[in-house]
Amino acid sequence: MEDAQELNHKKDSGQYHIPYYQIPIDKFFQFGLSVDCVVFGYQDGILKILLIKRGAEPFKGQWAIPGDLVYPNEDIDVAVRRILHDLTGLDNLYFEQTKVYGQVDRHPIGRVVTVGYYSLINIENYNPHASAWADSVYWIDVNDVPKLAFDHNLILNNGLKTLRYSVRNRPVGFELLPTKFTIGQLQSLYEGLLNEKYDKANFRKRILSMNMLRELKENQINVPHRPGRLYSFDKEKYDQLKSKGFSFEL
Amino acid sequence: MEDAQELNHKKDSGQYHIPYYQIPIDKFFQFGLSVDCVVFGYQDGILKILLIKRGAEPFKGQWAIPGDLVYPNEDIDVAVRRILHDLTGLDNLYFEQTKVYGQVDRHPIGRVVTVGYYSLINIENYNPHASAWADSVYWIDVNDVPKLAFDHNLILNNGLKTLRYSVRNRPVGFELLPTKFTIGQLQSLYEGLLNEKYDKANFRKRILSMNMLRELKENQINVPHRPGRLYSFDKEKYDQLKSKGFSFEL
DNA sequence: CCAAAAGTGTTCATTCTACACCCATGG
DNA sequence: CCATGGGTGTAGAATGAACACTTTTGG
Numbered sequence A, B: 001m002e003d004a005q006e007l008n009h010k011k012d013s014g015q016y017h018i019p020y021y022q023i024p025i026d027k028f029f030q031f032g033l034s035v036d037c038v039v040f041g042y043q044d045g046i047l048k049i050l051l052i053k054r055g056a057e058p059f060k061g062q063w064a065i066p067g068d069l070v071y072p073n074e075d076i077d078v079a080v081r082r083i084l085h086d087l088t089g090l091d092n093l094y095f096e097q098t099k100v101y102g103q104v105d106r107h108p109i110g111r112v113v114t115v116g117y118y119s120l121i122n123i124e125n126y127n128p129h130a131s132a133w134a135d136s137v138y139w140i141d142v143n144d145v146p147k148l149a150f151d152h153n154l155i156l157n158n159g160l161k162t163l164r165y166s167v168r169n170r171p172v173g174f175e176l177l178p179t180k181f182t183i184g185q186l187q188s189l190y191e192g193l194l195n196e197k198y199d200k201a202n203f204r205k206r207i208l209s210m211n212m213l214r215e216l217k218e219n220q221i222n223v224p225h226r227p228g229r230l231y232s233f234d235k236e237k238y239d240q241l242k243s244k245g246f247s248f249e250l
Numbered sequence C: 001c002c003a004a005a006a007g008t009g010t011t012c013a014t015t016c017t018a019c020a021c022c023c024a025t026g027g
Numbered sequence D: 001c002c003a004t005g006g007g008t009g010t011a012g013a014a015t016g017a018a019c020a021c022t023t024t025t026g027g
Helices: A076-088 A152-169 A183-194 A200-209 A235-243 B076-088 B152-169 B183-194 B200-209 B235-243
Strands: A032-043 A046-054 A067-069 A094-101 A112-120 A134-141 A213-219 A229-233 B032-043 B046-054 B067-069 B094-101 B112-120 B134-141 B213-219 B229-233
Touching: A032 A076, A032 A094, A032 A152, A032 A183, A046 A076, A046 A183, A067 A076, A076 A094, A076 A112, A094 A152, A094 B094, A112 A152, A152 A183, A183 A200, A183 A229, B032 B076, B032 B094, B032 B152, B032 B183, B046 B076, B046 B183, B067 B076, B076 B094, B076 B112, B094 B152, B112 B152, B152 B183, B183 B200, B183 B229
Parallel strands: A032 A112, B032 B112
Antiparallel strands: A032 A046, A032 A067, A046 A134, A094 A112, A213 A229, B032 B046, B032 B067, B046 B134, B094 B112, B213 B229
């Protein structure tokens, strides 16, 4: 989050407040809470984002990222799982909190604070669903994102920054790939995500030297070139390494 | 946040929900919102945390980290600045969002979602204040933290993890030091924070090679050893480097 | 004088980078 | 046969770790 988490030295805006104890406590319990989730997928070398056409007011019919109000008796991560499930039919998706958006006027119908998330999904398993809050769902190239409802363009951009940062410092990129992948596919993913070029020999040595990939006894099939060896991410090995002080880099 | 942001693959807890459209919209606007801030200071090689004795119910009289309800018409970062100002008399403090805590039952008087922050202050400028929500304020050694109100021990520990992570990847450590400091002081800070030992020659070379310190024409005074050259952090230079792709490490 | 921390230079090992080369497949 | 990406080895450069040595202050 090198970029997403800026140094923060801004001055107080000068807003004025009635002292705490002179305001009835009920006044403090009028916030709405929502979650909004930037869902990433990766296909043919292109990073894509799930956008919906909103099925409810406000901003009905407009583009938005998936999200919904949190129920009064619902934990926040349960709400995220609910939304992701309703949207994709998938459970156990990877997701991570990014940032809270709480501008007083960010929502037209009242004070709604929203918690931003990003989620990574393997596009091959994806199964689109409409739902109560989404008329329809589309994968959009990350470079073609239209104007979105609320402050969703901001949330999306911060989600993207966070993803780009996370992917260098934690082994999360694998979530975007099929379970079995070649080193070449992994390299293209990183190159696409970070907009860089790596030497294939060096990339290979680097990633294999981390000892967190399990080499399978299988190769690619039906490719018009020498088929690559398949690997899968070995979470147990990674956790073990991490506990010994190892830290993923690039 | 290598550790603070865990891979998140938990299953849905199985909570059950009445469909969205059958619940009156008012029911969704009954959340309270608060901010809680882990305030770090550094003195004599020891990392310290500002704790308060709560001056209001619930948990009146108990240890807690500084925090307060957000006003219905108040932006969240304005609330953070307000709290830090009331607490320390200082403005323009460094602070950064960590994580949202939204467990349904985390607050005894209702559904209060809190946004966690950490803040860094130069202990020399510190000026303690009591306030509406704090009877008294103390610096506590990070290793002697008592049992705290609410889920504040959790918030504190996550704040500490975040600090330890940030300090390696962004030049935030300087916020804990006086404006003018020696390389030795900087090294001790890092050693204390991260619980490591560095070679002084190598540490010096490394930090100076980053070109983000301004060498002053002043030395330490009144020290019983050769006085060290004073430096200050040059934010302009750092921003310039960052925009050229430089990234702070350790 | 001594203790204590500042500050510098050099050596050796490790890691990174660039690049050349061979391999296996489909068309 | 070719094009395409898979896969390996190596030399030289850059970086990092360890450590010895000199300097300047107060007591």
